[in-house]
Structures are given as structure tokens and as C-alpha cells.
Amino acid sequence: MMCSVVQVEWAKMGKIGRIFLGVNKTYRMQNFSTKQSYYHRTSDFPLKPVTLGQLAEIASYKYGDRPAIISCHQKKQVTFGEVLEEADRLAAGFANLGLQRGDKIGLWAPNLVEWYLAYVACARGGFVAVLMNPFYQPQEVEQMIKKVGIKSLICGDTFRKQNYYNILNEVCPEIAHCKPGKISSQKVPSLQHVVMITDDSKKGTFKYSDILDLADEDSIKMVKKNQNKINMDDPCNIQFTSGTTGNPKAPVQSHFNIVNCGYFCGMSVGLHKKHQKICMQNPFFHVFGTVVAISSSINHGSTIVLPSDGYDPEKNLTAIVEEECNVIFGTPTMYVDLVAVQKKRNEKNIKVEIALSGGALCPPALFRDMMDVIKVKKVMSVYGLTEITAAVFFSTENDSEYQELNTVGKLQEHVEVKVVDTDGHIVPYGVPGELHVRGFSTMLGYYKDKTKTNEMIDSNGWVHTGDQFILTEDGYGQVVGRLKDVIIKGGENIYPKEIEEHLLTHPDILIAYVVGLPHERLGEEVCACIKTRDGIQLTVEEIRQYCRDKIFNFGIPSVVEIMDSFPTTVSGKVQKHKIVENLVRNKLQK
Incomplete structure (x- = not known):
């Protein structure tokens, strides 16, 4: 196939050149090519028309005695057969509390066997699991409960510096004066039940084992019978975005x-x-x-x-x-x-x-x-x-x-x-x-x-x-x-990914993130935030020299920050907006 002059020049430019040219200047070239960036991947394997609860039942038949989860810190092991059995008991217990299909159950705990079982139980009962960061503080917990209307909350006992019951008392002060299952709160009116993963009884809450004990043979049979009433297109869970660029959505x-x-x-x-x-x-x-x-x-x-x-x-x-x-x-x-x-x-x-x-x-x-x-x-x-x-x-x-x-x-x-x-x-x-x-x-x-x-x-x-x-x-x-990561320096678009990848080829750089810092004349300047091997110090000039002839001059960092750690979400995503906030704050304090 013949190529246009534009396509030839585009190819000669190289990847880094194409990136730093700025995408707004390249888009017009799409009219010169018949091979456009569209791809549809078919499969020999059909999609499964089942719910997560039905999938757990299938797994119990196929892999019954095989461990589904091993918790080293809890010294617990649960097989696929046991997962289904306990999940059905838990779902039945919640049903006997009055929860109905579609009700929201918040999971606010660290990595525990009980978290896994509760998640499967929500699917078996037709409840919607609301997945909450175990490090949430009172304001965030209140916001999430109100945002989606959580009716029941399953939470841990303690985790690192977190004391879940103390936080709950800030969110719902009435809890210490209510009977379990009878919470009535002005701040979080949807919340009715709190279940704590602990062996200790706490005022106003159920223990995890209490919910299992609420199940009886008839209610467990009902859970099993109702599996066909739960639609594969029904909501299964609400999973808040991790907030790397701002307020989380649901x-x-x-x-x-x-x-x-x-x-x-x-x-x-x-x-x-x-x-x-x-x-x-x-x-x-x-x-x-x-x-x-x-x-x-x-x-x-x-x-x-x-x-x-x-x-x-x-x-x-x-x-x-x-x-x-x-x-x-x-x-x-x-x-x-x-x-x-x-x-x-x-x-x-x-x-x-x-x-x-x-x-x-x-x-x-x-x-x-x-x-x-x-x-x-x-x-x-x-x-x-x-x-x-x-x-x-x-x-x-x-x-x-x-x-x-x-x-x-x-x-x-x-x-x-x-x-x-x-x-x-x-x-x-x-x-x-x-x-x-x-x-x-x-x-x-x-x-x-x-x-x-x-x-x-x-x-x-x-x-x-x-x-x-x-x-x-x-x-x-x-x-x-x-x-949103694009740095606009003097009107030019600069894409951090290419600079980051080049910096990571340096033998003494372990981690590199590139951000834009406010600049009075240019709007933004390029800042390289790096973690080095064994605390090695690298100067701005050393970094700039390493980038010369490899990166467009406008993309070469003018600021270098050596960092021991980076702000991240619990899931491990680096929060670039927080890096910028911290650097700007530190500059103002100097």
C-alpha cells in the first residue's frame, strides 16, 4: 500500500518525537490512513450467563475439597465447599434480619477470610456489596454510607491504627445506646445493622458469628431456592474509584x-x-x-x-x-x-x-x-x-x-x-x-x-x-x-510517560514519576520525582544530561526531587495530584 508524504514524515519522527509533538497536531493525519485504530477481539469461549453466587455453587461441586482461601495471619483455611456452606448461612442470617434482595451491605475491613465469605454471601443473597477502603476515616465512612444507602455494615475490629468501633461511634453516636439491629441514626439514617468481625461483644453491634447463628434450615433452603431469581445483570457490587485524581465516584x-x-x-x-x-x-x-x-x-x-x-x-x-x-x-x-x-x-x-x-x-x-x-x-x-x-x-x-x-x-x-x-x-x-x-x-x-x-x-x-x-x-x-497528567509548558503538551520510561533506564533510578509544577512564566515546569538505589543522590544537571538527545528539550526536567516514598492509594496507585500538592506546600513553607 502506498504511503502519503505525511505518513512517511510521521514514521521518521520516532515515538518520542510523536508524543512530544502533541496529539492535537497529529490527529489530522487519520484521514491519510485506511488502517485505523479500531480492534474487536472475538473468542471461541462464550460468555457465562450466571451470577457470582451461581458460580460459587459450581466451584463447590468442581473443587469442593480444594482450599479456596488460606489466611496465613489468621491461620485459617477454607475449601470451596465450605465457602458455599458458610456464605449461604451468612446470607440466610442477613435475610432473617430483614434484608431483601438489592439492599446494600458495606464491607469495611482488611484482608480477612470473613471478608471473602461475606462478599460471596452478598452474591448468594442478592445483596449489593459496597466495598470500602479499610483505612476510611469517620468523614469518609459517613459519606459512603449516605452516598449509596448502606443498610448493614460488616467491619473489622482493629487494623494498624484503625479502631473500627471507635470510628463508628463518631459516625453514629447512637450506636452505644441501641440494641443490635435497631440502630437509628440522624447522620446515617439508612444504617440499621453493624456486624463486627470479632469475638468480643460491643454495644449496638452483632458479632460475625451472631449472623451465622441467626440462620436456620428453612432460611438456608430459601437462599438456595432463590438463586434463579437473581438476575445476572443485577448489581453485584459498588466499587468506589480509588481517588487518584480527586473525589471517588461509585x-x-x-x-x-x-x-x-x-x-x-x-x-x-x-x-x-x-x-x-x-x-x-x-x-x-x-x-x-x-x-x-x-x-x-x-x-x-x-x-x-x-x-x-x-x-x-x-x-x-x-x-x-x-x-x-x-x-x-x-x-x-x-x-x-x-x-x-x-x-x-x-x-x-x-x-x-x-x-x-x-x-x-x-x-x-x-x-x-x-x-x-x-x-x-x-x-x-x-x-x-x-x-x-x-x-x-x-x-x-x-x-x-x-x-x-x-x-x-x-x-x-x-x-x-x-x-x-x-x-x-x-x-x-x-x-x-x-x-x-x-x-x-x-x-x-x-x-x-x-x-x-x-x-x-x-x-x-x-x-x-x-x-x-x-x-x-x-x-x-x-x-x-x-x-489529566499532560503537562502544558509554554503552550506545548508534554506527556510524562515517555520521560518516566527513559529515567527508569538509568542504573541508579528505581522509581520515577514526572509531574508538572506551577511556573510563573511557562504555566508549568517539568519535575522528576525519583527514588534512587541505596540513597544515591542525583543532581538536576545529571538528570538533564541523561535526558539530552533522548528527550525533546522542552521535556527535559528542570526540577528533580529525590524521594523515599510516594503518596499512594491503598491499592498501590501513586497519586500524582498529591505529589504536586506536597511539593507546592513545601515550597511555600520554605
Whole structure:
């Protein structure tokens, strides 16, 4: 096929040149190419028309005596058969409290066996699980209860510095004067029951075991009988966005979303081939936990291993060795820490075959460290959003080294994507633009927020991800960066991802994030925030010299900050807006 002059010049420019040119200046070229960035991946495997509760029942028949979850810190192990039995008892107990299908149950606790069981129980009872960050403080707990109308709240006892009952007393002062199940609060009027995962009785609350004891034979039979009355398109859970760019929203995901995303995630990782034991570094409340971990493991009979109730790299490595985990789930930050711990301990009995990285972009240098230091046989990536139920692009077992290190994998089955310019026109393959997604994984919408839902999902069903993306003809994707991360310096668009990737090739840089800081003349200036090996200090001039001839002059950082840690969400996503806020605040205080 003949190429136009414009296409030839575009190709000569190179990737970094294309990025720094600014996407607004490249979009017009889409008219010169017949190969546009649209891809629809079909599948030989049909979608499953079942609910999460029905899936748990299927798993109990197929994998009954196999451990579904092992909690190292609790010294507990529960089989798939026991999961179904206890989940049905719990669902029956809630039904006897008066909860009906569609009622909201908040899960506000760290990684515990009881969290897992309660999540499955919500699906079995037709209740909607509302997944809450275990670090939420009183104001956030109150906001979430009121936002979606939580009727029952299942919470932990203590976790790190959290005392859940003390926080509840701030949110609902009446609790200490109410009988269990009879809460009446002015601040959170929807809340009727609080269930605490503890052996100690606390005023106004039920113990977890109390709910199990409320179930009887008839109510358990009713739970089983009602499975066919729960629709696969019914809401299954409400999963708040993690708030990396501001206030969290409340995406609602259906049973159909969660079951099928978990199925194909598990297929991509190879969970269907044999019994796998997964070291779970992520929190359950995040979409990585509920879909990529819980749903995929129930689909394929894999065992989830919980090293601790919260993130702890030392305990993660111990669990990997002692439980002989052959799969690890985590974010890039978690793998940086795991590599550091393994360098110190030099454990010999590591049998990890696959390490899956998601929740943030994983640099190529870290991939190599995971293989060289942790001795992982294969490193895989997953890309997705809460609004599209966790995963849209996923590494495959046949990926080349280039695809492993430079892409977020191949498009998920039964999904279509396109990359568009600011006018909504599809750009050619290889040209950056905003990624739009359409398919079975699309959320039902933001809870009672049509305005935000319509901003996210257009009238044709396309989800606007807000991510700058490059799509290849064979369905692989590469993230350029977030639209909101674009630095505008003197009117020029600068995309941090390319600078970050180059900085990570420096032998002394472990982590790199690039942000825009306010500048009186230019509007914004480029700031590189880096973590170095063994506390090595790098100057601005050293960084600038390393970037010369590799990055456009306008994109070379003018500010360098050496940092020991970065502000993150509990799920491990770095919050760039907080990095900027902290740096600006520190500058003003000087």
C-alpha cells in the first residue's frame, strides 16, 4: 500500500518525537490512513450467563475439597465447599434480619477470610456489596454510607491504627445506646445493622458469628431456592474509584461483569490449566482483589493466599516461600518492595511461575528485576479501569519479550476498542489518542449519578477512559499517559510517560514519576520525582544530561526531587495530584 508524504514524515519522527509533538497536531493525519485504530477481539469461549453466587455453587461441586482461601495471619483455611456452606448461612442470617434482595451491605475491613465469605454471601443473597477502603476515616465512612444507602455494615475490629468501633461511634453516636439491629441514626439514617468481625461483644453491634447463628434450615433452603431469581445483570457490587485524581465516584458492577471478567482474566494468566496458588498482595476492596483475584479464582478453582491483613512485603515473601505460591498478584510498587526484600533475604525456595502486575504502569527495568531477583518465569501486565470491571488488556503466554516489556498486553476477548482524537475521529494505528472501550465489561453506571455516567459512557456505549493510548494492528496496547497528567509548558503538551520510561533506564533510578509544577512564566515546569538505589543522590544537571538527545528539550526536567516514598492509594496507585500538592506546600513553607 502506498504511503502519503505525511505518513512517511510521521514514521521518521520516532515515538518520542510523536508524543512530544502533541496529539492535537497529529490527529489530522487519520484521514491519510485506511488502517485505523479500531480492534474487536472475538473468542471461541462464550460468555457465562450466571451470577457470582451461581458460580460459587459450581466451584463447590468442581473443587469442593480444594482450599479456596488460606489466611496465613489468621491461620485459617477454607475449601470451596465450605465457602458455599458458610456464605449461604451468612446470607440466610442477613435475610432473617430483614434484608431483601438489592439492599446494600458495606464491607469495611482488611484482608480477612470473613471478608471473602461475606462478599460471596452478598452474591448468594442478592445483596449489593459496597466495598470500602479499610483505612476510611469517620468523614469518609459517613459519606459512603449516605452516598449509596448502606443498610448493614460488616467491619473489622482493629487494623494498624484503625479502631473500627471507635470510628463508628463518631459516625453514629447512637450506636452505644441501641440494641443490635435497631440502630437509628440522624447522620446515617439508612444504617440499621453493624456486624463486627470479632469475638468480643460491643454495644449496638452483632458479632460475625451472631449472623451465622441467626440462620436456620428453612432460611438456608430459601437462599438456595432463590438463586434463579437473581438476575445476572443485577448489581453485584459498588466499587468506589480509588481517588487518584480527586473525589471517588461509585461505579456499579453487575454479576455478569464480574463473573466474565474474572473468567477471562484467569484464562489469560493460565489459571485454567492447573491448580494455582496465588499470593495476594493487593487489598480485597479494590477491583484487582474482587475481579482479578476472587472472581478468577472461583472461576478456575485457584487458591488465594493472604500473607497478612494488610500490605507487608516481608510477610508476602514468607508466604510465597512457605505456601509455595506459583502466582503473585501486585502493583509495580509492591514488586519494587518485594525485589528489595528478596535481595536482602535471598530466599532459595521460590517457585513462582507468573507475576501479574496491574493498577499502574510497570517499567521494563522492574520487569527484569522481577525475573532476575525473584526468579519469576513470566511477568504479565493487566490494564483496566474500575468502570470497565478491572481488565481490558492482558498479557498472553505467547507474548514476545518486546510485548511483555513495552505493552499492557492484548485486548480482552469479546471487547472492542478504538483510539480517537479530540474530535472523536479514529486515529491511525500507532498514533496516540484517547482509548475508548465497549463491551460486556462496562459498568452499569455510577450510582444515582446520570450526569457523571453520561460523561463517562457516550450514547453509543463507548467508555471514555481518559487514557492516552497507542493501539497496534494485532490488538496490543501501550499507555502513553493520563489525559489529566499532560503537562502544558509554554503552550506545548508534554506527556510524562515517555520521560518516566527513559529515567527508569538509568542504573541508579528505581522509581520515577514526572509531574508538572506551577511556573510563573511557562504555566508549568517539568519535575522528576525519583527514588534512587541505596540513597544515591542525583543532581538536576545529571538528570538533564541523561535526558539530552533522548528527550525533546522542552521535556527535559528542570526540577528533580529525590524521594523515599510516594503518596499512594491503598491499592498501590501513586497519586500524582498529591505529589504536586506536597511539593507546592513545601515550597511555600520554605
